[in-house]
Amino acid sequence: MSELKPINGNLKLNGRLTIEQLNALPEVPIEGITYEQIYIEKEPICPEYIPPDESIIPSSKRSVVIDPGRICMPFGAMWASVGVHKCIPFVQGAQGCTTYPRYTFSRIFREPVSIATASFHEDAAVFGGRRNFLQGIRNLVYRYHPEVIAVVTVCSSEIIGDDIEGFLNEAWEMLEEEFGPEIRDQLKVVIIHTPSFAGSHVNGYDEAAKAFVKTLAKRRSPNNKVNIIPGMITPGDIREIKHILKLMHIDYIMLFDISETLDCPLRLPQKMPYYPKGGTRIEEIIDTANSLATFALCPDEGRGAANYLAKRYEVPGILGPLPLGVHNTDKFVKTLSEITGQPISEEIKDERGILIDAMADTFHYTMGRRVAICGDPDIAAAATRFCCELGMEPVAVFSGTQSATFAQEVWAACEEYGYKPVIFNGGDMFEWEDVVKKEKVDLILGNSKCVNISKEANVPLVRIGFPVYDRVGYQRRAYVGYRGGEFLLSLIVNTILDAKFPDDRVHQ
């Protein structure tokens, strides 16, 4: 044990202290002592390493799911709903089904999120959730005056077979009686069925998007706008898409616009109850039936809505790819131009040129690097293609949610560039982790759930996708578009420089 020097308030501690040393310090400094200064010796769970049973590492060979790369279906529905102005999701289920998603939103976005619960207890399981529904809707309307209530069902309400549509009819009668018939003009209710055993957050977002347009969209005169269904991308991403549209002089309807509901300024005074000032307006959602086209940026998180608008209102739907990287952004911009007749503007060409310039400056760092990618299907697929564009070799590409298009997208990109990655379409992170640890991988692109894998495999991590909660600012950055591509490229290159290059080989 090292010699302990008495410390006064101003002296910073060098090195960490064992618990014993810490408790023996004659004086605690003014700064206090936190756990990063405490040395806590790890104890192995059992004395010797025992290898796992290799034969059941592939998720197809087992029932158990270890480290799912997906979260529950209602969460996706809530994500879409909180992107609507003065919309309160009302979760027809137990309190945890609301509190956990709120917790998750707050972790990622560092913002308050208002979501209400029907507060299911045993009586609801026995008698059904009718009473909870009616009382809940009434209380919400009375106190919060929302413009939209998004009713989100969960496992429990679907298992007990709550007839939400029937409940809603009753609720309207009750509301009309209490608030007058005009309540029907002031409030919209959208019902989203999301039993978690039927899908993941990705499917939940898709269901919500479909439910919103199905419930609200109405044919009027053509609006000359494009609909954008962003999918579960960051507020920064959404701002970047708006920026591109502005540079192209294209009018748009940004659906589920979390850029001003989950990333809000701290400005006083606030009105109460707290409502973020942003979010997609109901009028806009109604008007989606009259647009030039619908872009579902993430096909798995918008296919349902885009197809519905196409079938019902003949609004053509363009399903992805997510405009991340050069090829995908080019495709987005070109399609926008074709559909709207707006030329690709000089500014956009310059922004693209800057990304290309950055790629030309950095390929010596990226070429030949082997990369493992993990995320929701559309982001993972787009990130895979971007890696190929940087001359990096995708080794193991993972989507936690099974997708109809993910594997195809990844395969198409990799074939074009001559790579053959292992593709995991809807497995669990445990099997992906095994490949990451066994293959020689230089870099991981993935979310905060990859931190442990990254540390254990000693492979640096570039954070991208849902969820990033262990670092700040990522939700404000854009990964999409040319500027987003430049940001992601810088992250990738700087991470490689940090991990792979001695300082004297970087200086020149």
Add this chain to the structure above:
Amino acid sequence: MAVPEYKLPEEFKLKCDRVIPERYKHMVLTNRQRPNIPACNIKTVPGDMTERGCAFAGCRGVVGGPIGDCIQVVHAPAGCAWYQWGTRRNLSKIYAWAGPGKLCNDSHNRRRAITTDLQERDVVFGGMEKLKKACLEAWRLIPGAAGILIFTTCTSGLIGDDCKAVAKEVEKELEKKEGRPIPVFVFDSPGLCRVSQSTGHHHFNVQFYEQMVEWRKEHPEFCMKEEEKTPYDVAIIGDFNMDWDLAYIKPLFEKIGCRVVAVFTGGERLYNLLKIPDVKLNILHCQRSCTYISDLIKKGYEIPYINVSFFGIEQTAKALRDTAKFFGSKEMMEKAEQVIEEEIKAITPALNFYREKLRGKKIGLYVGGPRVWHWQKVMQELGMKVVFGMCTFAHEDDYEKINKRAEDGVFLVDNPNEFEIEECLEKFKPDLFLTGLKEKYLARKLGVPTVNSHSYEKGPYACFRGFINFARDIYQGIYAPVWKFVKDKDFA
């Protein structure tokens, strides 16, 4: 239980609740002489924007989750397991192997999310077979664990899977495979059970106790041998090692001559937990979530327990004195006094700095339940004034304790909703709000600084030395330069 007659003064009736007046019975002003108890531990009004969690959260997340060396299987669709995957900062020093010669990056209890990932067909046809397979497979894939803990949820509860029967079968197969008995315990606490996460605490306590008793009966080798016992064996009950609080708690008891056999459940090994009935005294910290098991052990094994608090000077000192007094050892009492004196000496200079800075500041206090009374004295020791207190899931006894420890006239709200929190922040204008992760962002949007009171900002906060960390984080909250920019009227 009947709620005592209490009339809330008009000026304290929050405006936001005018349309749901049933909320007013959840609000009182404290009184040391005649404690005022709000309506509590009753169901939340639907649509009232509660901050409460579910029973599963209390069972798996709070009390079960910290156990360090088990495979914890969540029998549910993947979401429920995901939400508790490395979320709560209930740390442990037990790490699984990441490979030969290499340990994992995060402690075992936080490292993985293991679930049966129930699908539609399981909901229709039942998930028992899947659960059994999942447990046996998890055992092969994550070797070295001490046992398996199975947690049920709304889905597995509603489809009526008999998880206890599955556990017995898994136990049998594992014993055959390993040639030794492996405990497989089930904790049945579907999210929609009863009132709040507090229900889940209760469920875990009772069900752990029952399964522990049975296990010890069937497998006496898991009990502590007579020759291993010492006269000063204690267990700390109801501490979950938030942000390594135990780095301060355990050494204090060791310094006065106790041997801490187990902590229920902070970062603990299952086999140590099974030895709790062999100790001489249980020292109970979280008296909301763990009084149940303390009572059961007292009744079943005649092991007494003492209620303690490990926050602040006076309460931590009392915990040590009460422990020494229980054992009646003069030596221990002397040691306790000596330790208290040394500890106070070690923190006084730093503490004086913070007292100077924090004197007279107003605090809003909103935690689950117990910390609202644990921290009344702590705030007083810092010279601060608690202007309101709120609890998510407190019961009558918690409110009695708050009344006893708070100054008179502190406004209390049981199970506050979002709107009430906003109004209280506006009405009482605290200089700082001690609260959890969801609510802290709301408070900040209203310009009120916060300190995360569940997982802490930069803990540990417990005992004498942790008190300085706590004071520092409160100080940093209040004195952060950012707040002066918020107030600039030109940018309003």
